[in-house]
Amino acid sequence: MQLSLLDNTPSPEVAQQRIDALRTILEYHNRLYYQLDTPEVSDAEYDTLFRELQELEAAFPDLITPDSPTRRVGSAPLARFAAVTHRIPMLSLENATNETEIGEFDQRLKKLLGLPGDQNVDYICEPKMDGLAVELIYIDGCLTTASTRGDGFTGEDVTGNVRTIRSLPLRLTGRDIPRLLEVRGEVFLSLDAFQRINREKEENGEPSFANPRNAAAGSLRQLDPRISAQRPLSIFCYAPGIVEGTTFRNQRDFFDRIAGWGLPVNPLVHCENGIAGAAAYYRQMMEQRESLPYEIDGTVIKVDSFSMQAELGEKSRSPRWAIACKFPPRQAVTRLNEIILSVGRTGVITPVAQLQPVEVSGVTVSRATLHNWDELTLKDIRVGDTVVVERAGDVIPAIVKVLPEMRNGTEQLLSPPTHCPECGSEIVRIADEVAVRCMGLSCPPQTRQSIIHFVSRNAMDIEGLGERFVEQLLSLGLVHNVADIYYLTPEDFRRFERMGDKLAGNLMTAIEKSRHRDLGRFIFALGIRHVGERTAKALAQAFGSLEHLEQATLEELTSIRDVGLTVAQSVRTFFDNPENIAVIRRMLEAGVTPAIERKRIGGRFTGKSFVFTGSLEHFTREKARQLVENQGGNVIGSVSRKTDFVVAGEDAGSKLTKAHELGITVLSEDAFLALMESET
Ligand SMILES: NC(=O)c1ccc[n+]([C@@H]2O[C@H](COP(=O)([O-])OP(=O)(O)OC[C@H]3O[C@@H](n4cnc5c(N)ncnc54)[C@H](O)[C@@H]3O)[C@@H](O)[C@H]2O)c1
Numbered sequence: 215m216q217l218s219l220l221d222n223t224p225s226p227e228v229a230q231q232r233i234d235a236l237r238t239i240l241e242y243h244n245r246l247y248y249q250l251d252t253p254e255v256s257d258a259e260y261d262t263l264f265r266e267l268q269e270l271e272a273a274f275p276d277l278i279t280p281d282s283p284t285r286r287v288g289s290a291p292l293a294r295f296a297a298v299t300h301r302i303p304m305l306s307l308e309n310a311t312n313e314t315e316i317g318e319f320d321q322r323l324k325k326l327l328g329l330p331g332d333q334n335v336d337y338i339c340e341p342k343m344d345g346l347a348v349e350l351i352y353i354d355g356c357l358t359t360a361s362t363r364g365d366g367f368t369g370e371d372v373t374g375n376v377r378t379i380r381s382l383p384l385r386l387t388g389r390d391i392p393r394l395l396e397v398r399g400e401v402f403l404s405l406d407a408f409q410r411i412n413r414e415k416e417e418n419g420e421p422s423f424a425n426p427r428n429a430a431a432g433s434l435r436q437l438d439p440r441i442s443a444q445r446p447l448s449i450f451c452y453a454p455g456i457v458e459g460t461t462f463r464n465q466r467d468f469f470d471r472i473a474g475w476g477l478p479v480n481p482l483v484h485c486e487n488g489i490a491g492a493a494a495y496y497r498q499m500m501e502q503r504e505s506l507p508y509e510i511d512g513t514v515i516k517v518d519s520f521s522m523q524a525e526l527g528e529k530s531r532s533p534r535w536a537i538a539c540k541f542p543p544r545q546a547v548t549r550l551n552e553i554i555l556s557v558g559r560t561g562v563i564t565p566v567a568q569l570q571p572v573e574v575s576g577v578t579v580s581r582a583t584l585h586n587w588d589e590l591t592l593k594d595i596r597v598g599d600t601v602v603v604e605r606a607g608d609v610i611p612a613i614v615k616v617l618p619e620m621r622n623g624t625e626q627l628l629s630p631p632t633h634c635p636e637c638g639s640e641i642v643r644i645a646d647e648v649a650v651r652c653m654g655l656s657c658p659p660q661t662r663q664s665i666i667h668f669v670s671r672n673a674m675d676i677e678g679l680g681e682r683f684v685e686q687l688l689s690l691g692l693v694h695n696v697a698d699i700y701y702l703t704p705e706d707f708r709r710f711e712r713m714g715d716k717l718a719g720n721l722m723t724a725i726e727k728s729r730h731r732d733l734g735r736f737i738f739a740l741g742i743r744h745v746g747e748r749t750a751k752a753l754a755q756a757f758g759s760l761e762h763l764e765q766a767t768l769e770e771l772t773s774i775r776d777v778g779l780t781v782a783q784s785v786r787t788f789f790d791n792p793e794n795i796a797v798i799r800r801m802l803e804a805g806v807t808p809a810i811e812r813k814r815i816g817g818r819f820t821g822k823s824f825v826f827t828g829s830l831e832h833f834t835r836e837k838a839r840q841l842v843e844n845q846g847g848n849v850i851g852s853v854s855r856k857t858d859f860v861v862a863g864e865d866a867g868s869k870l871t872k873a874h875e876l877g878i879t880v881l882s883e884d885a886f887l888a889l890m891e892s893e894t
């Protein structure tokens with residue numbers, strides 16, 4: 215039901231009922247969106263409900279309550295984070311959705327300031343980053359605290375996570391750095407990073423993020439900063455909080471000076487004299503939007519002068535001196551013709567919607583991802599349905615909702631598959647995962663994609679062996695798994711169509727060259743679930759050899775930087791599977807020797823391996839690792855006969871016992887430091 219105030223104003227009783235209902239719905243969506251980062255409806259749908267409530271409250275001012283969603287910001291911070299109180303509340307912004315409303319904003323504030331209607335005000339125009347707001351506190355130039363907006367008054371302490379943002383200085387540089395600088399900004403993810411994270415999530419059977427904003431929020435609001443560190447978050451700063459030791463004249467002055475101290479400022483920020491320029495900026499950004507490497511959902515117009523800002527002041531939810539000019543949603547209505555099942559590298563089966571091609575803001579769309587089976591059920595999507603599709607920062611758009619009123623009864627509900635469409639194997643649904651997965655060990659698309667992954671540039675980098683050749687190898691039955699690659703002969707390649715001696719020779723050379731790729735690449739190439747490039751490198755560094763990694767216990771695995779329980783379990787599952795071990799053995803027999811990377815060859819401890827155990831008092835494990843690696847050594851996770859030194863802190867357990875048993879040199883923390891600092 216939607217009430218239009220223009221047609222017939224409801225009675226106060228009916229209005230009260232509708233207001234209550236809207237508040238309940240909005241609270242519900244707020245919680246999903248702000249606290250759990252998993253919205254159920256699109257922003258456009260949410261905004262429609264929000265505006266309806268705003269209009270009802272405007273028509274019935276008596277029914278306004280201070281706790282209405284229209285008077286409040288965000289949602290309460292989650293208790294699992296430490297709370298940070300904002301000394302100046304972090305507000306939201308009022309919205310304009312078209313140029314008329316932008317003009318009204320200008321007129322409204324000039325009236326409040328007592329300025330003539332035709333006077334030009336200086337406005338700063340900024341892209342509205344689709345991320346989440348944080349407040350950073352720099353004391354004497356050092357980043358000390360970072361927090362989310364929360365409910366505007368209290369946010370969540372995410373200092374450790376924000377520290378992992380590479381573009382953000384932990385220490386300000388330059389002249390006249392204030393004693394205290396609170397600065398607000400938007401944390402966001404590039405579109406590339408967003409799409410990569412979603413691909414990984416789908417492969418891992420986890421629910422994917424609806425849009426880059428939720429991905430950024432979900433990545434930042436992690437209890438474990440190691441997860442944030444793996445997500446390439448970025449930030450642009452856009453407003454001061456409390457500042458001591460300097461004053462900024464206006465927004466322009468603020469931007470110039472914080473940029474001078476090394477804080478990231480969006481280069482597209484622009485000053486316009488008069489609202490016409492600000493409206494032109496909005497139009498221009500709407501066009502530029504498609505070519506930006508990150509998602510923006512509008513522009514923000516701010517009064518440049520800080521004294522005018524102070525005079526205008528704030529309302530409960532938003533300042534009077536700024537407005538968010540939202541872009542229209544990138545949606546279109548079309549027909550869902552078919553749902554096909556696509557099998558990924560790890561066996562995850564994803565339903566993909568084939569659409570009647572339709573143009574959505576300049577891009578023709580014919581496919582939409584349905585992410586997983588739950589989504590299909592939740593949104594009651596049927597083949598033949600008329601659907602609303604939206605591009606939300608993704609190349610592949612999503613289905614926002616179906617239009618049930620357009621049904622004619624011929625639409626078909628699809629039940630989840632029981633058998634793999636490609637190999638006929640039984641499909642299982644793994645507990646805690648939203649995905650269904652084909653467990654077939656020789657499922658063609660899985661084999662195909664695992665081989666493509668294995669030879670790819672960032673993995674074993676077998677130049678020239680692209681997708682097309684992999685297909686041919688498979689269809690000729692020359693290759694059944696990655697190990698077979700190392701048993702290929704030039705004659706095998708000659709069976710390909712149009713394959714000359716030269717090309718066959720090149721491919722053989724490329725395969726030959728890949729035999730000695732470093733251990734990190736090799737581990738990554740194996741395609742172990744949850745083990746991306748970074749984690750593979752960390753595992754290689756920590757264990758030093760494939761044998762060590764194969765035998766690593768969960769405890770040893772989780773003690774490594776970048777490795778959580780999920781990753782550890784996945785690594786164990788992989789090496790506990792005899793098929794995988796057999797494939798690896800065959801590669802080693804064929805002369806594949808994954809080498810260990812040394813950060814610096816020629817250090818005093820080159821070839822020496824160190825194990826750290828117990829709790830360290832004087833330095834972090836990270837620091838210890840650096841010290842060892844700087845001198846060419848290697849930090850590994852488990853003690854074996856090949857270990858050279860064991861450094862034992864307080865409460866060292868089984869590793870220390872083992873070191874004593876094997877007669878390995880055991881060092882105290884002090885002795886270790888002395889060893890690292892000694893000259894020879
Ligand atoms: N889909 C859902 O279920 C759901 C639920 C709740 C909210 N939402 C969406 O969230 C929006 C409301 O959220 P909101 O309160 O964060 O407001 P908002 O996103 O409309 O605007 C305020 C925010 O803009 C951000 N921002 C980005 N660039 C900025 C810049 N250059 N200068 C200043 N601020 C900048 C800041 O984080 C600021 O807090 C609604 O429009 C709604 O669509 C959706």
Ligand SMILES: [Zn+2]
Nearest residue numbers: 634637652657
């Ligand atoms: Zn299969």
